[in-house]
Amino acid sequence: MSRRTVGKEIKKVDAREKVTGEALYTEDLTSDFGGVLHMRVKRAPHPHAYLRDIDTSKAEEVPGVVEIFTASDFPELKNFGLIIKDQPVLVGIDEKMRYLGDALALVVAESDKAALRARELIEVEIEELEVVDGLEKALEEDCPVVHDEEYIEATHYIDPDFCCDNVLCDHPLQRGDVEAGFAEADYVIEGEYRTQFLDQVPLQVEKGIADYDRENDVITIWAASQWLHDTQADVAQAMGLEKDQIRIKQPEIGGAFGKKEDVSVHIHLALAVRELRRPVQLIYNREESFLAQSKRHAMIIRHKTGVTEEGELTAWQTEVFGDTGAYASSGPAVLQKSLYHCTGPYDVPNVKGNSYAVYTNNPYGGAMRGFGATQMGFAYESHIDRIAAELDIDPAQLRHKNAYRKGSLTPNGQELNQSVNAVETIEGAAELAGWDIEGDHGLPAIDPTSTPLEADEEDIALGRGMATIMFGFGYGEGFPDHSIAEIELTEDETVRIRTSAADVGQGVRTVVTQIVSEVLKIDPGFIELVRGDTHTTRNAGSTSATRQTYFTGNAVKEAAEDLLGEIYHYASREFGTNHPEMAVKDGRVYSHVNSEDDMSLWELNDRLARQGVELKGRGTFFPKTYKPDTRTGQAEKVYVDYTFHTQIVDVAVDLSTGLISVENVYSGLDVGQAINPQGVEGQIEGGTAQGIGMALTEEVVVEDGVIQNPDLSRYLVPTSMDCPDIESVLIENAGSDGPFGAKGIGEPTTIATAPAIANAVYDAIGIRFNQLPIKPERVKAELERQ
Amino acid sequence: MEITFTINDEERTVDATPDQRLLDLIREDLGLTGTKEGCGKGECGVCTVIMDGEPVTSCLVLAPQADGAEIETIENLAEGDDLHPLQESFVENGAVQCGFCIPGMIMTAKQLLQEERNPDRDRIRQALAGNICRCTGYDKIIDAVEDAAQKMSGGEA
Secondary structure, three states: OOOOOOOOOOOOOOHHHHHHOOOOEHHHHHHHOOOOEEEEEEEOOOOOEEEEEEEOHHHHOOOOEEEEEEHHHOOOOOOEOOOOOOEOOOOOOOOEEOOOOOEEEEEEEOOHHHHHHHHHOOEEEEEEOOOOOOHHHHOOOOOOOOOOOOOOOOOOOOOOOOOOOOEEEEEEEEEOOHHHHHHHOOEEEEEEEEEOOEOOOOOOOOEEEEEEEOOOOEEEEEEOOOOHHHHHHHHHHHHOOOHHHEEEEOOEOOOOOOOOOOOOOHHHHHHHHHHHOOOEEEEOOHHHHHHHOOEEOEEEEEEEEEEOOOOOEEEEEEEEEEEEEOOOOOHHHHHHHHHHOOOOOEOOOOEEEEEEEEEOOOOOEEOOOOOOHHHHHHHHHHHHHHHHHHHOOOHHHHHHHHEOOOOOEOOOOOEOOOOOOHHHHHHHHHHHHOOOOOOOOOOOOOOHHHOOOOOOHHHEEEEEEEEEEEEEEOOOOOOOOOEEEEEEEOOOOOEEEEOOOOOOOOOHHHHHHHHHHHHHOOOHHHEEEOOOEOOOOOOOOOOOOOOHHHHHHHHHHHHHHHHHHHHHHHHHHHHOOOHHHEEEEOOEEEEOOOOOOEEEHHHHHHHHHHOOOOOEEEEEEOOOOOOOOOOOOOOOOOOOEEEEEEEEEEEEEEOOOOOEEEEEEEEEEEOOOOOOHHHHHHHHHHHHHHHHHHHHHOOOOEEOOEEOOOOOOOOOOOOOOOOOOEEEEEEOOOOOOOHHHOOOOOOHHHHOHHHHHHHHHHHHHOOOOOEOOOOHHHHHHHHHHO | OEEEEEEOOEEEEEEOOOOOEHHHHHHHHOOOOOOOOOOOOOOOOOOEEEEOOEEEEOOOOEHHHHOOOEEEOHHHOOEOOEOOHHHHHHHHOOOOOOOOOHHHHHHHHHHHHHHOOOOOHHHHHHHOOOOOOOOOOOHHHHHHHHHHHHHHHHHHO
16 A cells, blocks of 8 residues: 555654753753752651651751741642552551651752752651561551551452452453363463562652742642653642643653652642742662662462363463552553453463562562563463473463464453454564474574673573563443544744644654545644643543554544545635545645645635634544453453464573573564654664663562662663564554554563563573573572572 | 863863762853753663763762863864764664653764774663663663764775
């Protein structure tokens, strides 16, 4: 199909200002505000304690201090939270602090130095409680209870062999009869898999500036948010204000990966500016970002799988526990999504499972790329590899045999009837890597001296591993999910797109520019975007759940088509001609029949404006999913669509040090239609790097509720030395309902990497690591044990 | 205390405090906000500028240490509307996602290309190892530096 822009490599629309340093992130706006005040937050000194007293008198004496706010200054303040309002904005006297990120006081001063100095002088008296330091402890009989309130009426079809006092919520799943399935099986294989707390580490941490419009009683906040309108609503409800009294403007965003879904600086700033009537800024440092904001849930996942000698899966039972830390954040949804992906991309007739979100005094678990499906991906792909080893079947062959086809049912009973490309991703990646699915896995010779390990040849073991994953994108599960976009022609002869979709770097602004360019047959250079602003753009939903290309892409496409329809309608009136005789191209509308009937879109716009007609288009995309049955998790359509991804990874293991180097990565990604192939590759490469971190180096180490490594010299994000070049093939098959057939791909690009690495390590040294990360000291210890 | 240095080919004399970071001097006093801060501890490379021919993390340099130094930041690369070959290559190769690491990344790469005309991919990887990027997996960043090296050595030949 001949297309103008979609599927082509166009320059990312925001790249130019980012390479020159002109792009304005929140902290670059400070100088726009005269007399900006500086805020610092006094946080909890203990992860589980009652606040008995707080004395700010010494702190108030520090020169430059303007005000110190505590909970008693805001008696009407309500809790906040993404799904459940369980998190206090400020912990009050005789209330409980539940993790080290809880805020006790807000110090506002003329300088940051003064704010810091004053913060040190705040004296607090606390009554310490026993710390619930992790999942095992939280589920013990007689364990201290983190929240006395019962926020969710838990379905509680719970196995009664553990204590449920700290269980925030549970989700069940049941289809078919697993007991019958196990009876049918030749082998029943059980495994337990554990994943660690991870920090998203966007390079820009949480920062915000706020100002107050006294006349209209409106607070404006400049701060990153993955979902402007949701943050606006949460801030407003916590403060007891109308939504319109909170205006959030989106500066450039320096990465998010789930971390910028929760409220961070927003409410604290809003409270202060309304009281002080002066602009205030709050800038976290890296340690505070580690401390106060969300983590990827640490999980314990247990699988029990029945399989015949021929490798046919007969039954799959799963139990998932997620450490959601002190507050719910996205936890209930993360544990739900995790469970619903328990069998991965494999067809199993009998499925049963439960997942539990569990409160502890750890940093709270929230959203991070893959949203529970990432942890589950490590678990099911490690498990499938184990099954292949026990059955002595090639792991690619076992995957290929059981992978979903059209007509397969997911664990939720959703029939996959469009764009099911699991098998194609396996074949695509295998072809790239030279893995013969019927025979040899084709590990190539790797020159050990060329690895970054710098080890002797006899100390290097090489291995190859595969993982195939699936990801249901969009919120799904019956949650109302939509995006609204508008398009207009401007006086500057541009086409302006209005969307609040947050571009966190993934490139939604480029994608929607390409879509408009395609629909209106106009050069991308004519297209501009407004910045996200709760008061001038409509709800686009969040930049999460791998949904913006699909949802906002469709909304923008519809808006562009709406505008195109309007152009045809009015131009045909101007020309006195009929629609089939007209065309639009390069910013002009013209008639095929009469060459004099030809005008620029902006001329048409001017003429109509004089008649009082506004030329604009609006589009809304609002597809339906269904809430799964509360007892069985079954529904006709739980997610709008599914994306599949297979990765093959080659590793070199240094037997003398336990260090692992990732040598080659081959990706087969199901994309439907790549709107911007270069952007898709960028997602694969970046997602893989995060997967390498999850597999090998990254772990937020928490002891007794205290993070031991809240910095980047001890929390190890992969560097350029750790990430190899990646070869990928994009599987473009029709059938998705996304714009031009596109699927969402952001999160699926990260999920396959960690299990593929673990499987490659097993292939190299015969040791299966069921717990992440696979650090060198663990590898070394296991090697020595053998 | 008064310090004098050259920044982006311009001599400047400013009042600095002994504990002021070069990063804050650049961003706040001089208003050059292209240089970013990612960790404040010299661990991420986001705040990299070139000082006396070396890429340095400006969060770890005290302002008085810059007295008499020659400093270059990201703002110095483009000439009017014409991007520096590195900037151009970063745009063309899709090496930019959130963009927060990019100014520091480009400054490190610039110094590398100043010293070596045609570094291979392994050498580029090594040189950039102190600049963390969380978005791209580095693949396209390395492509961009390779590409810029070609453009630049081609231009000189």
